[in-house]
Every structure is written in C-alpha cells, then in structure tokens.
Amino acid sequence: MTTDPEFEEHEGYLLVRISPCDSVEQMCANAKRIAKECHARGVSKVLLDTLLIKSLPPAIDLYEVGARCADLLVDHLKVAAVVCVEATSPDRFFETVLQNRGINYRWFLDAEQAKQWLFKNEGQ
Numbered sequence: 080m081t082t083d084p085e086f087e088e089h090e091g092y093l094l095v096r097i098s099p100c101d102s103v104e105q106m107c108a109n110a111k112r113i114a115k116e117c118h119a120r121g122v123s124k125v126l127l128d129t130l131l132i133k134s135l136p137p138a139i140d141l142y143e144v145g146a147r148c149a150d151l152l153v154d155h156l157k158v159a160a161v162v163c164v165e166a167t168s169p170d171r172f173f174e175t176v177l178q179n180r181g182i183n184y185r186w187f188l189d190a191e192q193a194k195q196w197l198f199k200n201e202g203q
Contacts, residue, residue: 084109086116092124092197093117099132103143106136110148117156124197126190127160135166145176159193160186 085096095113100106113125135141158177167186177184187193 084112088120088122089126092126092194093120093122094126094128096128097132100136103140103147106140106144107148110144110151114151114156123155123157125156125158126193126197127158128190129160129162129166132166133163135168138168138172141173142176145173145180145182149177149180149182157183157197158185159197160184161190161193162186162188164188 082098084098087094087096093113093116095116097109100109113127117123117125167188171186174184174186185193185196187196
C-alpha cells in the first residue's frame with residue numbers, strides 16, 4: 080500500500096518524503112502532486128527523501144515515469160533525491176532519462192551532498 084508524499088517547507092527548498100509506489104500511475108501521481116505543491120508554494124528546489132524505497136523498479140517503469148512526467152517537472156525545478164544504495168543503478172538510468180528530457184535532477188546517497196548540489200552556483 081502506498082501513501083501520499085509528505086511535504087515539509089524549509090528555507091529555500093521543499094522536502095518531500097516518498098514511500099514505495101505500487102505502479103507507474105502512482106509514481107506519476109506523486110510527480111504531479113510535487114509539481115503542484117511547488118507551484119502553489121513558489122518553490123523551485125526539491126529535496127526528495129526516498130530512503131523508504133529499498134529496491135529499484137524495473138527499467139521500463141523508470142523510463143515510462145520519466146517520459147510521462149517530464150513536462151510536469153521541467154518548469155524550472157531543481158530536484159535532488161536522497162536514495163538508499165539498493166535503489167540505485169551504476170549507470171544512473173533514471174537520472175539520465177529525466178535529464179534527457181530537460182529535468183535538472185540528480186540522486187545522492189547523502190542528504191547534505193544533495194542540499195549542497197541544490198544550492199550550487201546560486202548567486203553567481
């Protein structure tokens with residue numbers, strides 16, 4: 080059973096906690112909700128806490144989510160995801176799918192590194 084994302088506003092970014100999803104539809108629904116919350120709050124930086132996700136979905140699901148949701152997240156959002164190592168791939172496939180569609184997205188194993196990247200090059 081999946082749950083809705085949890086939102087927590089911080090100075091300069093929105094922290095979003097994501098639970099495991101049962102389907103591509105649920106992953107896309109989460110992306111829509113995140114985009115809507117960012118727009119409503121006037122936030123352009125997102126820190127995703129996905130540490131509850133302990134395995135990587137099939138590559139075809141990741142591709143479909145990236146392809147279907149890219150237009151939702153391109154709207155000048157910068158997204159850093161904190162992931163557990165079990166939910167990563169060495170080729171960074173999902174990251175590449177999103178970046179190829181214009182989404183400023185990276186994943187990290189460490190929350191502090193993710194936050195540093197979110198604010199990198201700001202004010203330059």
